Amino acid sequence: MTELTTVEQILERKSHPVVRDASVAPTEDMHDRLLELEAKGEIVLQRIKGDYVEFPTKYGRMKKIPIEHTWHHKSCGHCGHIPGYASSILWLHRQFNLDYHDPTDQTSCTGWNYYASAASNAVGQAAVMSRNFAAAYETGYFPLIHCGTSFGHYKEIREQLVHHKDLRDDVRRILDKMGKPLVIPEEIVHYSEWVYAMRDRFAERQLVDMSAITATVHPACHYYKIVAEDAIYDPEIYGGQRTAVVTALLEKLGVNVADYSTWFDCCGFGFRHVLVQRDFTRSYAVLRKIETMINEANPDLTVTHDTGCVTTLDKSQFAAKAHDRKVGVPVLSDAQVAALAMGAHPFRVVQFHWHSTDWRPFLEKLNIPWQKYWDEFQGDLDQIRAGTKSGITWQDADTPIRLAG
Amino acid sequence: MPTTSENWNPGKAVNRHPEATFEDKERLFLEVKNDPRYEDFLYGCYECGICVSACPSARFYDFSPRVIAQAMAREDVERIYDIITEDIWNCAQCFSCVRCPRQNNPGGLVTILREVSLKNGLQESKDALQGYSRVIYKVMLKGNQVSPDMLQPDFFPDWGPWVQNFSQNMHVWRKAIPMDSIRGLTDVAWRTDRKTLLELYTIWFESGNMDIIKELDESLYDLLTDVMNEELEEG
Numbered sequence A: 001m002t003e004l005t006t007v008e009q010i011l012e013r014k015s016h017p018v019v020r021d022a023s024v025a026p027t028e029d030m031h032d033r034l035l036e037l038e039a040k041g042e043i044v045l046q047r048i049k050g051d052y053v054e055f056p057t058k059y060g061r062m063k064k065i066p067i068e069h070t071w072h073h074k075s076c077g078h079c080g081h082i083p084g085y086a087s088s089i090l091w092l093h094r095q096f097n098l099d100y101h102d103p104t105d106q107t108s109c110t111g112w113n114y115y116a117s118a119a120s121n122a123v124g125q126a127a128v129m130s131r132n133f134a135a136a137y138e139t140g141y142f143p144l145i146h147c148g149t150s151f152g153h154y155k156e157i158r159e160q161l162v163h164h165k166d167l168r169d170d171v172r173r174i175l176d177k178m179g180k181p182l183v184i185p186e187e188i189v190h191y192s193e194w195v196y197a198m199r200d201r202f203a204e205r206q207l208v209d210m211s212a213i214t215a216t217v218h219p220a221c222h223y224y225k226i227v228a229e230d231a232i233y234d235p236e237i238y239g240g241q242r243t244a245v246v247t248a249l250l251e252k253l254g255v256n257v258a259d260y261s262t263w264f265d266c267c268g269f270g271f272r273h274v275l276v277q278r279d280f281t282r283s284y285a286v287l288r289k290i291e292t293m294i295n296e297a298n299p300d301l302t303v304t305h306d307t308g309c310v311t312t313l314d315k316s317q318f319a320a321k322a323h324d325r326k327v328g329v330p331v332l333s334d335a336q337v338a339a340l341a342m343g344a345h346p347f348r349v350v351q352f353h354w355h356s357t358d359w360r361p362f363l364e365k366l367n368i369p370w371q372k373y374w375d376e377f378q379g380d381l382d383q384i385r386a387g388t389k390s391g392i393t394w395q396d397a398d399t400p401i402r403l404a405g
Numbered sequence B: 001m002p003t004t005s006e007n008w009n010p011g012k013a014v015n016r017h018p019e020a021t022f023e024d025k026e027r028l029f030l031e032v033k034n035d036p037r038y039e040d041f042l043y044g045c046y047e048c049g050i051c052v053s054a055c056p057s058a059r060f061y062d063f064s065p066r067v068i069a070q071a072m073a074r075e076d077v078e079r080i081y082d083i084i085t086e087d088i089w090n091c092a093q094c095f096s097c098v099r100c101p102r103q104n105n106p107g108g109l110v111t112i113l114r115e116v117s118l119k120n121g122l123q124e125s126k127d128a129l130q131g132y133s134r135v136i137y138k139v140m141l142k143g144n145q146v147s148p149d150m151l152q153p154d155f156f157p158d159w160g161p162w163v164q165n166f167s168q169n170m171h172v173w174r175k176a177i178p179m180d181s182i183r184g185l186t187d188v189a190w191r192t193d194r195k196t197l198l199e200l201y202t203i204w205f206e207s208g209n210m211d212i213i214k215e216l217d218e219s220l221y222d223l224l225t226d227v228m229n230e231e232l233e234e235g
Helices: A007-014 A028-037 A074-083 A081-094 A112-115 A122-139 A146-162 A165-176 A192-203 A247-252 A278-296 A307-315 A316-324 A334-341 A360-365 A368-388 B023-033 B050-054 B057-059 B063-076 B077-086 B107-117 B124-129 B133-142 B160-173 B195-205 B209-216 B218-234
Strands: A044-046 A052-056 A060-066 A070-073 A142-145 A184-186 A214-218 A300-305 A331-333
Touching: A007 A368, A007 B195, A028 A146, A028 B124, A044 A060, A044 B218, A052 A192, A060 A192, A070 A122, A074 A081, A074 A247, A074 A307, A074 B160, A081 A334, A112 A122, A112 A146, A112 B107, A112 B133, A122 A142, A122 A146, A122 A165, A142 A192, A146 A165, A146 A307, A146 B077, A146 B124, A165 A316, A192 A247, A192 B124, A214 A247, A247 A334, A278 A307, A278 B057, A300 A334, A307 A316, A307 A331, A307 B063, A316 A334, A331 A368, A360 A368, A368 B160, A368 B209, B023 B077, B023 B107, B050 B063, B063 B107, B077 B124, B107 B124, B107 B209, B133 B195, B133 B209, B133 B218, B195 B209, B195 B218
Parallel strands: A044 A184, A070 A142, A214 A300, A300 A331
Antiparallel strands: A052 A060
16 A cells, blocks of 8 residues: 655655756757748747857756847836836946847837736737847847746747747738848847846855845746746756746845745736736735745845836835735845845935835845935936936946945 | 536536527637637646646635636536636736646636637626726837836825825936936836837737727727827828
8 A cells, every 4th residue: 555655755855956857858849849940931040149158947958048249128117117127137237348239129028918908919919029029130139038027928929939820920921011020039038047147247246245134036927937948947946946047146145045935926916907906916915925925034135037026026015004914025126136236326226216115124234325325316316307417327327336344 | 706516516507697698608619719829728627726726816816727727628608608707807817827737728718718808899808907998008009018107196006105206206216217218208118219119000900909909998999090090101
């Protein structure tokens, strides 16, 4: 008679790194299918030019991550509501003099709207993606996707394009009207994968000691749940049983990463809900995420890698105070944490003032005198109001802050 | 979603929507089933409930991704009509449900159900999207889902005094961002070329997207087509 598995046996089994063997992966390799379509002349396959690093994805296949010459596919939520997220990503590039392109020939992926309202269709969504990829191809730069939803949405659309000739034909008909080819990049790359690839170099230039900080990680659903096999996993991080991005960066920067039981849960964003039905969003973000983090890990910070997650987890905390819920955990993206560690100005670059949950105790724990930098930033704003300065530029923001001691 | 025992007996769903004929309900289901993505999203169902355990909406609504996969697999036309009229807008579209051991994608099925619902002008979907039309207008016309000027205290009172503070300082804060593509902009998230927007409008017309908008909200359709056609004519 077979004996029941004990909890101890399960924990022992989970303590070993998962070995992923690409030769027995349960899914097809999208790279092969793209090469076949390229050989048939059906698509233009954009290849990475210049340096890249390879990392294993969920089933052991290798994924190339470009280091520079990247076309920054911006995120609506970053640029509209969390601009320090986007500016931190570019600031990190600038610190290493890495060539990049910040295009204006780019639209939203429109995925947020699609997941919120379904007021589109497969052809429209695939055409939007293909137009953006063709625009990147025209510049010679390789797409680096800032938004987790764009990343997941594009991975799924790539699968649909590969599997459905009718869809390819429909999209090509639309692109023909613009004089654009049907371009698919050889990899669809999320910026947090670039951050993961760069983490050692960030640590070499780290100016702010982060060893006093305990942080929890919220892995973004659309990064690793949509087309699950195309996300980076590392045996060194949670035994390869969770995606490695974000956590690996924090560990490299000396942050104490604390676990909590609801790490797999979504943030509560809901796409439609966060805009017009936020009772769900607030309840989920606070009850399933923030309060659980506090009860189990009591973090100084929670870190994630997507637009909606930062917004939801940060902005949902205020109203919960009325119900005496446990809240008060500031929320940042991995790029903002990396930039802060390397001395990015808290307001000119990281733009803390766009975040609503109190971030001051976190900066104080890092020994960053935020009031001094806030006063400096207020000086910038005074000049802008007076018309003596048109705005903050990279010239104002590039130089890292110098901390006493 | 019905959770009483009378409505949970598989294959014997009560007709809870007599206002629609069985033929109409069947037509909607076949429209879903004929979507090219359907066969990639549904392989059957073990009824293991793993999708439900991961689903955020299942915790806060009477909602079950398992029932959706089950109803689809059984081609239970009555229950699918219940789902399309009562449940689909509760899904958070996080795709936590895709940890399904049968590789089902209940979230993807919901996406198709929503599309079919909109295409057929179902009132329940129009009701669910009331108040959302301004976002559709923004994303289709400007190429951005959100913009800073949407953050108004009236719309986001639950975000606390930060929204008030932001609203008072928006114009100067937007100028204090180092990225050239963002700096100073309040009605869009980033600067987009005119040519790029014209190409986006072409996509909306050529993909059949505008037909969906027409079913959803005729006045929104009129507004969008007027502006986009005028821009496209100017070239």
